[in-house]
Amino acid sequence: MKLEKVTKTPPVATKRWYDDACGTALALEFVGERWSLLIIRELLLGPRRFSEIRGGLPGLSANVLTQRLQGLEAAGILARATLPPPANVQVYALTPWGYEAEPIVMALGRWALRSPAHDPSLPFSRVALMLALRMMFHPERARGFAGAFGFVLGKERYGARIADGALTVSRGDVADPDAVFEGEPNAFLPALFGTTPLAEVVSWGRLAVSGDVALAARFCTVFELPPKIA
Numbered sequence: 001m002k003l004e005k006v007t008k009t010p011p012v013a014t015k016r017w018y019d020d021a022c023g024t025a026l027a028l029e030f031v032g033e034r035w036s037l038l039i040i041r042e043l044l045l046g047p048r049r050f051s052e053i054r055g056g057l058p059g060l061s062a063n064v065l066t067q068r069l070q071g072l073e074a075a076g077i078l079a080r081a082t083l084p085p086p087a088n089v090q091v092y093a094l095t096p097w098g099y100e101a102e103p104i105v106m107a108l109g110r111w112a113l114r115s116p117a118h119d120p121s122l123p124f125s126r127v128a129l130m131l132a133l134r135m136m137f138h139p140e141r142a143r144g145f146a147g148a149f150g151f152v153l154g155k156e157r158y159g160a161r162i163a164d165g166a167l168t169v170s171r172g173d174v175a176d177p178d179a180v181f182e183g184e185p186n187a188f189l190p191a192l193f194g195t196t197p198l199a200e201v202v203s204w205g206r207l208a209v210s211g212d213v214a215l216a217a218r219f220c221t222v223f224e225l226p227p228k229i230a
Contacts, residue, residue: 017032029075030075031101033068033071035060035064035065037105037108039053039057039072039078040072040098040101041105041125041127042056042057043094044094044102044127044131045130045131045169045171046171047091047092048092049091049092050062050065050069050090053069056126056128057125058123069092072098077098078093078094078098079092079095106131106134106135109132109135110135110136111226113226114228115229116228116229120189120193124185124186126156126158129151129153129188130158130169130171133169133223134167134169136223136224136225137167137223138222138223138224139165139166141222142162142165142166142167142222145162145218145219145222146163146164147161147178147212148175148176148177149179149181149219150173150174150177150180151180151181151182152181153182153183153185154184157171157172157173158170158171158172158174159171159172159174159177160174160219161174162219167222178212178215179209179212179216180210180211181207181208181209181216182207182209183207184206187201191220192220192223193225194220194223194224197217198216198217198220
């Protein structure tokens with residue numbers, strides 16, 4: 001989908017926190033403020049409206065979200081754009097440089113999951129769930145396995161496809177899904193984290209699966225939480 005850019009990227013803000021020439025320090029100038037990196041996370045699967053970003057980050061106020069979006073735009077990490085007709089609504093989208101942060105976000109998340117402090121009962125956004133599939137995908141476990149899977153998460157739809165030992169995740173309906181999962185993000189976690197068989201999770205009534213249920217169960221086995229630190 002082609003977006004119409006509505007503003008030019010402003011110059012990078014001149015405020016400095018660290019007075020340090022290290023690239024890591026400069027990165028923290030861009031994304032070190034609270035919520036900034038999570039806003040980037042919410043945009044990694046494509047442009048989102050203001051309300052959609054806030055919906056994925058329920059603890060974030062509208063005022064702070066506005067400030068963070070302005071700061072990320074000033075840094076050249078994201079840009080405002082307008083969806084083509086018939087939508088004609090303003091969205092926020094990562095710039096090409098902004099998208100380069102994806103492996104950083106994924107590596108940081110995988111690193112933190114090794115901590116015993118990780119609490120999977122906390123709120124989990126829909127985008128975060130789909131990115132968790134990428135984060136925890138285990139290519140060796142997927143060897144010889146292929147399939148297309150749909151995810152109905154409230155009013156949002158996503159797709160995942162495994163082929164040739166690789167996983168792709170996207171927003172929107174997946175073509176010809178073998179199975180479709182339906183539920184809210186936290187309902188998926190026991191099955192995807194490998195703590196509970198899919199059939200048992202479905203029996204709890206918070207997650208539904210249609211289509212090839214056996215293939216859906218096999219899908220859940222190709223993900224692995226990183227080992228906890230000692």
